[in-house]
Amino acid sequence: MIDIHTHPVMIRELVEKDPELARAVREVFGLLFPPQPLEVFLSELDAAGVEQAVLLPLDCTTAHGCRIVTNEQVADLAEKHPRFLGFASVDPAVRDAPKKLERAIRRLGLRGLKLDPALQRFDLDSRELAFPMYQACSELGVPVLVHCGLSWSMVGQAKYARPLALEEVAQEFPRLRLVIAHFGWPWVEEALLVALKYPNVHLDTSIVYSGTPAEALRRVLAERIGLEVLERSLPRQLLFGSNYPRQDIRRAVRGLRALPLSPGLSENIFQGNAASLLALEGGSR
Amino acid sequence: MKSILRRIALLTQRETELIDITPTVREEVERSGVRSGTVFILSQHTTTGLTVNEGLPDLEQDLSDCLERLVPEDQAYRHARFLHSDGQMAINAPSHLRGALLGFQVFFPIEEGRMVTGARQTIYFVELDGPQKRTYVIQIIGE
Numbered sequence: 419m420i421d422i423h424t425h426p427v428m429i430r431e432l433v434e435k436d437p438e439l440a441r442a443v444r445e446v447f448g449l450l451f452p453p454q455p456l457e458v459f460l461s462e463l464d465a466a467g468v469e470q471a472v473l474l475p476l477d478c479t480t481a482h483g484c485r486i487v488t489n490e491q492v493a494d495l496a497e498k499h500p501r502f503l504g505f506a507s508v509d510p511a512v513r514d515a516p517k518k519l520e521r522a523i524r525r526l527g528l529r530g531l532k533l534d535p536a537l538q539r540f541d542l543d544s545r546e547l548a549f550p551m552y553q554a555c556s557e558l559g560v561p562v563l564v565h566c567g568l569s570w571s572m573v574g575q576a577k578y579a580r581p582l583a584l585e586e587v588a589q590e591f592p593r594l595r596l597v598i599a600h601f602g603w604p605w606v607e608e609a610l611l612v613a614l615k616y617p618n619v620h621l622d623t624s625i626v627y628s629g630t631p632a633e634a635l636r637r638v639l640a641e642r643i644g645l646e647v648l649e650r651s652l653p654r655q656l657l658f659g660s661n662y663p664r665q666d667i668r669r670a671v672r673g674l675r676a677l678p679l680s681p682g683l684s685e686n687i688f689q690g691n692a693a694s695l696l697a698l699e700g701g702s703r
Numbered sequence: 704m705k706s707i708l709r710r711i712a713l714l715t716q717r718e719t720e721l722i723d724i725t726p727t728v729r730e731e732v733e734r735s736g737v738r739s740g741t742v743f744i745l746s747q748h749t750t751t752g753l754t755v756n757e758g759l760p761d762l763e764q765d766l767s768d769c770l771e772r773l774v775p776e777d778q779a780y781r782h783a784r785f786l787h788s789d790g791q792m793a794i795n796a797p798s799h800l801r802g803a804l805l806g807f808q809v810f811f812p813i814e815e816g817r818m819v820t821g822a823r824q825t826i827y828f829v830e831l832d833g834p835q836k837r838t839y840v841i842q843i844i845g846e
Contacts, residue, residue, distance in 0.1 A: 447790070448790040449789070449790040449791065450788060450789050450790045451789045451790070454835065455714065455739050458834050458835055458836055461715075461833070462834050463827065464716070465833065488734030512839075540771055625787075626768040626792055628783070628784050628785065629784070630783045630794045631779075662744075664790070664791050666792060666795070668718055669776075669795075676777070688711050
């Protein structure tokens with residue numbers, strides 16, 4: 419099982435020795451509970467049955483003057499624990515952002531780019547800021563995971579995070595593999611529209627708004643969209659994501675397992691599609 | 704009169720886990736030098752429990768299964784929402800309710816420097832929302 423959406427922001431070994439990171443996690447990311455030892459994160463993955471997890475850092479230097487876990491820290495975690503698959507974050511507004519991204523991919527071995535327009539505060543369809551990042555990812559052959567929809571950070575602004583803005587991106591960069599995080603909630607239909615139309619666009623299941631994961635997933639995927647739509651039209655574009663530590667991975671897994679999905683789709687969501695996206699063994703067929 | 708407080712940290716490994724803490728408590732009592740008094744054991748968390756039972760693996764599993772039956776995961780709890788004071792989803796109502804059933808403290812008398820327990824009594828720290836770093840407190844009061 420692969421979790422495409424985790425934030426390594428509450429790891430005690432990182433947070434306790436870096437007061438600036440502690441401040442950013444609290445005031446920008448908006449997590450207010452005590453950090454936990456790295457071992458707890460690893461045990462949480464074990465308890466959930468997740469073998470590998472994508473780690474998503476966040477560089478919001480321009481908007482908030484901080485990096486919430488650096489690319490180097492993510493690379494270090496991934497090197498020490500191969501079950502971690504590190505993504506890079508580069509603020510699109512900093513000078514030479516595409517070059518910084520290229521270095522993070524080529525030198526640090528990171529596997530994709532995380533963008534969070536709500537916190538980084540840029541327009542997803544900005545040709546000046548965003549398009550050079552898409553171009554770089556397209557050339558490097560790495561995917562981009564984009565936060566879409568509700569941002570639980572109190573300084574995040576969802577107006578920057580509408581999934582429909584990615585239609586133009588999908589058209590301009592036909593080889594680019596995109597992941598719309600959180601199914602774009604509440605703009606689920608926009609996210610669905612883009613994914614239905616463009617096979618390179620994926621959706622992750624970290625839908626976090628109210629209720630347990632089982633309730634939220636049932637409401638959005640089964641009742642609002644319809645499981646038959648997912649089975650027929652998106653079998654290779656759905657990815658399991660927890661959004662840990664905003665919610666625990668165990669219950670996110672159980673919530674998805676509670677849906678009456680076909681074994682093939684379930685296998686694709688939990689493993690095969692992410693493996694294909696990240697060029698790991700065991701990709702979906 | 705002495706009052707000794709010890710904080711014991713542990714890392715739990717599983718979602719529900721019964722951890723035998725009897726040897727630790729017994730050792731703290733004997734080390735305290737208190738000959739006559741009381742030892743209190745308290746959890747510092749609301750999604751854990753403290754309980755006493757016979758230390759057998761089958762009973763541990765029965766207790767765990769019983770808690771899951773009494774407080775099922777798939778009920779519609781009010782505590783299933785974003786918790787602004789934490790910045791995370793509060794989706795662990797079953798863990799809180801199972802903890803409430805077990806209680807959060809136990810105590811035993813101390814006589815002639817030793818904890819007085821029944822021969823089959825085992826003190827369990829019960830993880831109900833693990834894995835997590837947890838802390839329990841041992842307070843020894845006496846003379």
